[in-house]
Amino acid sequence: MVFGFGKKRGPEPPDDDDEELELVLFQGALSGAETDLASNARLVQAGLVRAKELVSDALSRRAEMLRLEPKGKASIATFFVDGVPYPGTRMPSQAGLAVTQMLKLLAGLDIQVRDKPQKGGIKAEYEERPFVLRLNTFPVQGGGERLIVRAEEPDKRLQTPDDLGFSNDLRHKIRELAARKQGVLLGAGGPMSGVTTLTFAMVRSIDAYLYQIYCITDVEGRDLGNVSVFKTNEEDTLAQTFGRAERAEGDVLYIDPILDAETCKTVLQEAEEICFVAETRAPDAANAIVQFCKWTGNPKLVSEQVSGVASQKLIRLLCRRCRKAYRPNPKLLAKVGLPPETKVLYRPPQAEDIEDDEDVCSRCGGVGYFGRTGMIEFIEMTEDMRQVVAGGAAADAIKAQARTEKMQSFQSDGLRLVAEGKTSLEELQRAFRGK
Ligand SMILES: [Zn+2]
Numbered sequence: 001m002v003f004g005f006g007k008k009r010g011p012e013p014p015d016d017d018d019e020e021l022e023l024v025l026f027q028g029a030l031s032g033a034e035t036d037l038a039s040n041a042r043l044v045q046a047g048l049v050r051a052k053e054l055v056s057d058a059l060s061r062r063a064e065m066l067r068l069e070p071k072g073k074a075s076i077a078t079f080f081v082d083g084v085p086y087p088g089t090r091m092p093s094q095a096g097l098a099v100t101q102m103l104k105l106l107a108g109l110d111i112q113v114r115d116k117p118q119k120g121g122i123k124a125e126y127e128e129r130p131f132v133l134r135l136n137t138f139p140v141q142g143g144g145e146r147l148i149v150r151a152e153e154p155d156k157r158l159q160t161p162d163d164l165g166f167s168n169d170l171r172h173k174i175r176e177l178a179a180r181k182q183g184v185l186l187g188a189g190g191p192m193s194g195v196t197t198l199t200f201a202m203v204r205s206i207d208a209y210l211y212q213i214y215c216i217t218d219v220e221g222r223d224l225g226n227v228s229v230f231k232t233n234e235e236d237t238l239a240q241t242f243g244r245a246e247r248a249e250g251d252v253l254y255i256d257p258i259l260d261a262e263t264c265k266t267v268l269q270e271a272e273e274i275c276f277v278a279e280t281r282a283p284d285a286a287n288a289i290v291q292f293c294k295w296t297g298n299p300k301l302v303s304e305q306v307s308g309v310a311s312q313k314l315i316r317l318l319c320r321r322c323r324k325a326y327r328p329n330p331k332l333l334a335k336v337g338l339p340p341e342t343k344v345l346y347r348p349p350q351a352e353d354i355e356d357d358e359d360v361c362s363r364c365g366g367v368g369y370f371g372r373t374g375m376i377e378f379i380e381m382t383e384d385m386r387q388v389v390a391g392g393a394a395a396d397a398i399k400a401q402a403r404t405e406k407m408q409s410f411q412s413d414g415l416r417l418v419a420e421g422k423t424s425l426e427e428l429q430r431a432f433r434g435k
Helices: 038-060 093-106 168-178 195-205 238-247 261-270 285-296 299-305 330-336 383-390 395-404 410-419 425-433
Strands: 025-029 065-071 074-081 084-092 118-126 129-139 145-152 183-189 213-215 252-254 275-281 306-318 324-326 345-347 369-380
Touching: 025 093, 038 065, 038 074, 038 084, 038 093, 038 118, 038 145, 065 093, 074 093, 084 093, 093 118, 093 129, 093 145, 168 183, 168 195, 168 275, 168 306, 168 369, 183 195, 183 285, 195 252, 195 275, 195 306, 195 369, 238 261, 261 275, 261 285, 261 299, 275 285, 285 299, 285 306, 285 369, 285 395, 299 306, 299 383, 306 410, 306 425, 345 425, 369 395, 369 410, 383 395, 410 425
Parallel strands: 183 275, 183 306, 213 252, 252 275
Antiparallel strands: 025 118, 065 074, 065 145, 074 084, 118 129, 129 145, 306 369, 324 345
C-alpha cells in the first residue's frame, strides 16, 4: 500500500495486494488551455509523480473529493468517500506545494498566483474510465494554498429518479403536479447537497411523451431523455423567453436556478401559463418557501403559484455484498418509528465479523457502505398548506403543517430506506447528526 490511513479505517482499494497502484493519466486542461510542461521542468520533476500518486490513491478509494492543505511543516491530504472524511497521506510541505502547483499547471491555472482563489479542471483517465477533476485553490493564513479536487465520473452520474431512489409516491406526486401545466416545482438545497441532481431527477419524473418539456438551463452533459433544449435569444428578457416557450406549446419549462428576487417574481408571474421546474438555495423545503415569500413580499402569490418543493439529504447506501441482516427487537422498532412487523434490518459488518483480511469486502474495501442516495422531503401546496403559507408563516409552522398532513419528510423517507435494507439505522443517525 502506498499510503497509510491513520487510525480511522478508510476504504481500501479493491484487490489491494501490495501491487503497484495504477496511476491516473492526465489528459489536459478542461478549458483547453495549453499546459507548458517544458518550461516548468523543475516543477514537473518535483510534482508530477506525486500528484499522480495522490490523485490515484484518492480515485482507487472511490473518493469524490480530495483536500490538500498545509499544516505547520506538513501538507495533509483528506479523502472524502460518500461524504465521509478519511485521513489520507501526509507529506512535507514542499512536496505538498509541488503537488498543488503541478495540478494547477495541468488545469491551465496561473501558478504564479497564490494569493487569490482559482478554479479549473483537468480531464483524466483512471482504470480506463474517464474522469473530470475539478480544482479549487484558496489562499490560507500563513501562506500557502488549500487545494480541493472533486472527481466526477461523467458516465456514472446519478440522474434518474431511480438512481436517486425516489419513492413511488413522490414520482406520482410530481407527475400529478406537472400535469396541471402551471405552478412552480422547486428543488431546494445548499451547495454540495446534490440539489441540481435532485431537480434534474424531478424533471425526469415527468413523462416527456405526454408533455412538452423544454429545458433552458445548462444540464452539464446530463442525459435529457426526451426533454427538448429550448433555444434562447440573447436579447430576450426572461419574461420574453418564457412567453416564447408558452407559445411553442411548452407544458413544462426547466429553468436556471432561482437565486434572486427579480427572477423569483418573474417566474411566479408567468406560472399561470406554464409549469416551471427549478432549483433554489435553501436548507430545506420550508425555508425555500419562506425565502420566496421574502423575495416577492407576497406570501399569497407564493401560496398560489408554488405547487411543491422537494429537498434532499444524502445518505450512504449499505454495501450490497457485505451488509449483515439482523432481527430488530420490537422496542427498537417502536423507538425509531418502524412498523412492528419489520422482520429484518441490515447493518455494516462490524469488527467481530472480520477475523482476517480474507473477510474484508473487496467491493467497499471494508467500509460497509458503497455510494449514496437521497432522503427526500416534499412539501405539497395542499389547500391547508396554502392557507398557512398565505398567512406569512415561518418555516417551523410550515414544517408543522407538513407533519400534520403526513407529507414525506427526511425522517420518513430515511426510515423507508432503512426498512428496505438500503441503509442502516446507524447511518440514518449519522446523516441527521452531520451537517
Ligand atoms: Zn462491502
